[in-house]
Amino acid sequence: xxxxxxxxxxxxxxxxxxxxxxxxxxxxxxxxxxxxxxxxxxxxxxxxxxxxxxxxxxxxxxxxxxxxxxxxxxxxxxxxxxxxxxxxxxxxxxxxxxxxxxxxxxxxxxxxxxxxxxxxxxxxxxxxxxxxxxxxxxxxxxxxxxxxxxxxxxxxxxxxxxxxxxxxxxxxxxxxxxxxxxxxxxxxxxxxxxxxxxxxxxxxxxxxxxxxxxxxxxxxxxxxxxxxxxxxxxxxxxxxxxxxxxxxxxxxxxxxxxxxxxxxxxxxxxxxxxxxxxxxxxxxxxxxxxxxxxxxxxxxxxxxxxxxxxxxxxxxxxxxxxxxxxxxxxxxxxxxxxxxxxxxxxxxxxxxxxxxxxxxxxxxxxxxxxxxxxxxxxxxxxxxxxxxxxxxxxxxxxxxxxxxxxxxxxxxxxxxxxxxxxxxxxxxxxxxxxxxxxxxxxxxxxxxxxxxxxxxxxxxxxxxxxxxxxxxxxxxxxxxxxxxxxxxxxxxxxxxxxxxxxxxxxxxxxxxxxxxxxxxxxxxxxxxxxxxxxxxxxxxxxxxxxxxxxxxxxxxxxxxxxxxxxxxxxxxxxxxxxxxxxxxxxxxxxxxxxxxxxxxxxxxxxxxxxxxxxxxxxxxxxxxxxxxxxxxxxxxxxxxxxxxxxxxxxxxxxxxxxxxxxxxxxxxxxxxxxxxxxxxxxxxxxxxxxxxxxxxxxxxxxxxxxxxxxx
Numbered sequence: 001x002x003x004x005x006x007x008x009x010x011x012x013x014x015x016x017x018x019x020x021x022x023x024x025x026x027x028x029x030x031x032x033x034x035x036x037x038x039x040x041x042x043x044x045x046x047x048x049x050x051x052x053x054x055x056x057x058x059x060x061x062x063x064x065x066x067x068x069x070x071x072x073x074x075x076x077x078x079x080x081x082x083x084x085x086x087x088x089x090x091x092x093x094x095x096x097x098x099x100x101x102x103x104x105x106x107x108x109x110x111x112x113x114x115x116x117x118x119x120x121x122x123x124x125x126x127x128x129x130x131x132x133x134x135x136x137x138x139x140x141x142x143x144x145x146x147x148x149x150x151x152x153x154x155x156x157x158x159x160x161x162x163x164x165x166x167x168x169x170x171x172x173x174x175x176x177x178x179x180x181x182x183x184x185x186x187x188x189x190x191x192x193x194x195x196x197x198x199x200x201x202x203x204x205x206x207x208x209x210x211x212x213x214x215x216x217x218x219x220x221x222x223x224x225x226x227x228x229x230x231x232x233x234x235x236x237x238x239x240x241x242x243x244x245x246x247x248x249x250x251x252x253x254x255x256x257x258x259x260x261x262x263x264x265x266x267x268x269x270x271x272x273x274x275x276x277x278x279x280x281x282x283x284x285x286x287x288x289x290x291x292x293x294x295x296x297x298x299x300x301x302x303x304x305x306x307x308x309x310x311x312x313x314x315x316x317x318x319x320x321x322x323x324x325x326x327x328x329x330x331x332x333x334x335x336x337x338x339x340x341x342x343x344x345x346x347x348x349x350x351x352x353x354x355x356x357x358x359x360x361x362x363x364x365x366x367x368x369x370x371x372x373x374x375x376x377x378x379x380x381x382x383x384x385x386x387x388x389x390x391x392x393x394x395x396x397x398x399x400x401x402x403x404x405x406x407x408x409x410x411x412x413x414x415x416x417x418x419x420x421x422x423x424x425x426x427x428x429x430x431x432x433x434x435x436x437x438x439x440x441x442x443x444x445x446x447x448x449x450x451x452x453x454x455x456x457x458x459x460x461x462x463x464x465x466x467x468x469x470x471x472x473x474x475x476x477x478x479x480x481x482x483x484x485x486x487x488x489x490x491x492x493x494x495x496x497x498x499x500x501x502x503x504x505x506x507x508x509x510x511x512x513x514x515x516x517x518x519x520x521x522x523x524x525x526x527x528x529x530x531x532x533x534x535x536x537x538x539x540x541x542x543x544x545x546x547x548x549x550x551x552x553x554x555x556x557x558x559x560x561x562x563x564x565x566x567x568x569x570x571x572x573x574x575x576x577x578x579x580x581x582x583x584x585x586x587x588x589x590x591x592x593x594x595x596x597x598x599x600x601x602x603x604x605x606x607x608x609x610x611x612x613x614x615x616x617x618x619x620x621x622x623x624x625x626x627x628x629x630x631x632x633x634x635x636x637x638x639x640x641x642x643x644x645x646x647x648x649x650x651x652x653x654x655x656x657x658x659x660x661x662x663x664x665x666x667x668x669x670x671x672x673x674x675x676x677x678x679x680x681x682x683x684x685x686x687x688x689x690x691x692x693x694x695x696x697x698x699x700x701x702x703x704x705x706x707x708x709x710x711x
Contacts, residue, residue, distance in 0.1 A: 022068065025202055029391045030068040032194040036186075036397045038066050039073065040212050040388040046080050052088065054212070054256040055395045056110070056155045059181045060084075062394035084110070087157070089130040097131060102162045106176060109160055113178065114153035115143060119280070126175060128160075129153065135171040136160075138178075146180055151288045152262045155181045182259040182396050191401055192446045200453055203443065210392030211253065217386050217681060219700055221378075221559035224439075224460055228374055229253045231438030232291040232333035233260060234402040237319045238434055239369055241336040241468075243298060243356060244376015250337040254293035258399035261291035269294060271308050275315065276323045283323075286315065286332040290403060298338025298356035309360045316369035331406070337376075344377050344500050348507035352474040353467065353500075364476035371431035372464035373471075375499065378560040378698065383683075402442070410440035410447070414458050417451045421493075423483040428465055435461035458486060462496040470498065470508075503563045550668075552706050557678075559701040564678070565694035570662065570670065571602040573706060577664035578613050584660045584675035585620040588627065593634035595676040598694065600638065604645035612646045621653045671705040678702045 029037050038061045043054050046061070060083060065076025088110045089097050101107040112129040115138050124143050127134040138149070148154050159176035195203065205215040207230075208223050215223060230253065232238045242250050255263040262285055264273075274284045274292070285292045312334070315321045320329045340347070340356050347355045353373070354362055361367075380386070393401075411433035420429060439457040440449070466484040473479055485495040501508045550572055557564060574580055580603065587596055600615060607613055617635070622628040639649045660675035662668075680698045682690045690696040 023390060025205060026068070026391045028198070028202070029206055032197055033393070035066045036062070036394055037391045038062055038394050039068075040209055040390060040392050042073070042077060043212075044387070046077055046084065048081075048084070052110075053155065055259055055399065056181050058395045062397065066394060068391070089128070091130045091132070094130060094132045098133070101160050101173075106159060106161045109158055110181075111156065111158065112153045113149060113156045113158065115149035117150070117282075125171075128158075131160075133171075133173050136173045136175050137171070138175055142175075142178055146178070148180075148288050150282070151285050152264075155259070157181060180259070182399070186397060186400050186404075188401075188404060195444075195446050196448070200443065200449075206392060207398075207442065208392075209388045209390045210395065210398050211257070212388055212392070213386055214388045214390070219559045219680060221701070222380070224457075225374060225379060227439070227442055228372060228435070228460075228464070230257075230402060230442055231372070231435060232293075232335050233258055233399065234405050234441045235333065235434055235438040236331040236406050237316075238333040238438060239316050239335075239371045240333070240374065241297075241370050241372075242374035242376045243338050243340050243353070244374075244379055245381065246339050247381045248376055248379040249382050250376060250379075251293065251295045254291060254295075254335055254337070257395055258291070258402070259396060260289060260399055260403055261293060262289045263293045263295050265295050269305075269308060271305065271311060274308070275311055275321045276328070278324065281323060283328070283330075286321070286330040287328070289332050290406065291333045291335060293335035293337065295337055296339070297336040297361075298340065299358060300356065302358040304358045304360040306360055309363070309366060313366050313369060316366075336370075340377065344375075345504045345507050348500065348504055352471040354471050354475070362475070364472045364479065367468060367472050367475070368427060370468050372435045372461070373467040374464070375467065375560075378499065380698075401445075405441045405445065408441065409437055410444075411437040413437075413440050413444075413447065413449070414454050417454055418458060418486045418488055420462075421483055421485050421487070425480075425482065428469060428482060428484075431465040431468070432458075432461045435464055459494075459496055462486065463498050466496060467498045467500075470501070499558050499561055502558060503561055550706065552708050554703060554705045556703045557699055557701065560680075560698045562698055563695055564697075564699050566599045566602045566676075567694070569704065570599060571606050573668045573670055574603055574662070574664055575606050575666070577666035577668075578611065579616075579665040580613065581616045581618065581663045582676075583618045583657055583662075584672070584677075585657050586675055586677060587617060587619045587635070588622045588631045590630075590634065591679075591681075592677055593631075593638065595679065597638050597641070599676060600642050600647055600649065601645075604642065604647055607646065609646065612648060614648045614650070615642075617649070617651045618654050618657060619651065620655050620657065667709050669707040669709050671707070672702075673704065674700060674702040 038058060042061055042065060043057050046057055057080070060080045061076065063076075064079045065073050067073055067076070087108050097107070097109065101109075109128075109131060111131050113126050114129070115124050115126045117123075118125050124138040124140060125134065126136040126138045126149070128136070143149060146154060157179045159178075161174040161176045162172055163174055164172045198206065204220075204223050204227070207227055208215040208218060211226055211230075213226065218226070228240070229242070232240055244250065251263055254261050264285070272278070272282075272284060275286060276283055311321055315330070316334060319331070320327050322328070338356060342350075342355065344353070347353050354367060414436060420432065424432070436458055439461065440447075440454075443449070443457065444453070462484050466482075469479075469482055469484070473481060483495070484497075485493060487493055498508075582596070582599075584592075584596075586592055596617065603613060603615065622631045635651050639651075642649050660672040662670040662672065678699050679694065680700060682688065682697055685691055
């Protein structure tokens, strides 16, 4: 079971929650993709205790409930529930279903079907996973039409007949008909024409909702990370790895999203299962599936087959494998997902970001075949409120869209505007091209993207490959260092860094620093790097930062970056001031008021206890009467709460303000691009470290400018 699908069971007869208020985007989605989209919370409503992939349920919902009319949706849900109740085979009810087939003579079921060739009798035979029957004869024409039955199995709607024979060797079960649960075709021109009607932001939100998540709870970078998981479905022979903490939904897409993907446990991988069985010449999973994903791939002590590693390395590099003297090609993308047990700074300090892999895979030659490394530690642990109640594509529809684009190549679409560094090797270039091509096909299938949109995904593609290559350099010092970046048409150079490189520069560049020092050189701090390495262990650190000359100029912080706090970002510039004016038009909601309170807390902790500081807030009033009442309540609580710390807090409302800044009478002016609202969502859980310490929160993308106002 994938990480996302775990949780409490749902009563299949419970009424569906009241329909959520449709957004403008939901109405647009239904208008432009009629019959191809479904409300995403319906899957949970109809699933009940059925251990069945989401794409099976959405296939049925797409048949009966792909509408924005509430009466149609409710009728469709009732129909799907009835179909599941009458035809889905629960394992604990298999004997009852078999009895039903016997008594009726014929019955339709929904089950996972796997076929094998019985060489002795020269016949194909099917096995039904939940029904628990095997040896059912299958016509060769059925196998020819649906070859995936031979490798891993396929969810199908089947008619099963029963005919008992006196011959004990004859299986009484007869396969009357079989229909795999997946879309047979779609209108490609209509899909591209409808894409043109969406802005990029709207399209990204539609795709995120199609995956099953609420885009309002994800920043731009977090959305792109989710969508990178789709690249193996749209790009041939794409090699992707994601390592990160448990519970972040790493395996969800590969088990639930598409009938063209196969998720297997990392411990179940064998050469015959994956590539070829030399005993009978039968091709393995890579010959039939678009994506083969290895779950639970991490684990240093896991035993691995060295021969498998060698074959896998060859396949990932050359798209081929050997069957005896014959060389065979395949198009399956390879995905490796696994859990990490240490924090990013720990891995960077003591080993590398591939630290959790089994020893045989912790090999530079294997790792160099990976096209992109998704930083799983940036992905939030899945929470209930993260699931979407909006409309998204029926998953087998978008799965067919992605499959249809696998033969297309968008890798050169950036070259009108940008060029890669000549320092980048052929293998690095190929990896960047494949990620870029995949994201272009997902986000801009119509081929129309502005230069800044192309630049965004080009940087993202470069970063994912750089993450791979930088860690390989830690493992194999003989590999040449690479300058990752690109040139624009004017010839200006744009370096690309990874987020963890910006967060923990001292640990990230440790290997290079040691090599440089051993050669008699020195390595200074990176330009634009955060002063803190991410975690303020003691108040002494704050004192050390304060003693250093304060930075003047502009800094940019990337989305999902950690290690940022008001204590290092703002408080050092506010020391010594007794009049501080904070201008921020959006101190309205609880989290915004909490941010303000945390800043004032930092001011109080930094000043002499005998001093008093006057803090003035200039903000705007909430126009909604009920929300204004809450806003005033928050601000009054702040005023009352900070008085004990020698802070005199006052508020002025001004509906004309737009800029965000902090000005002190000690000579500093700070321009805040996002105001104080720089942190992403955190729970209010008292046992969540991110709720208590800002350094452990992920930030939104923002900039800050420090200006020394000299007399």
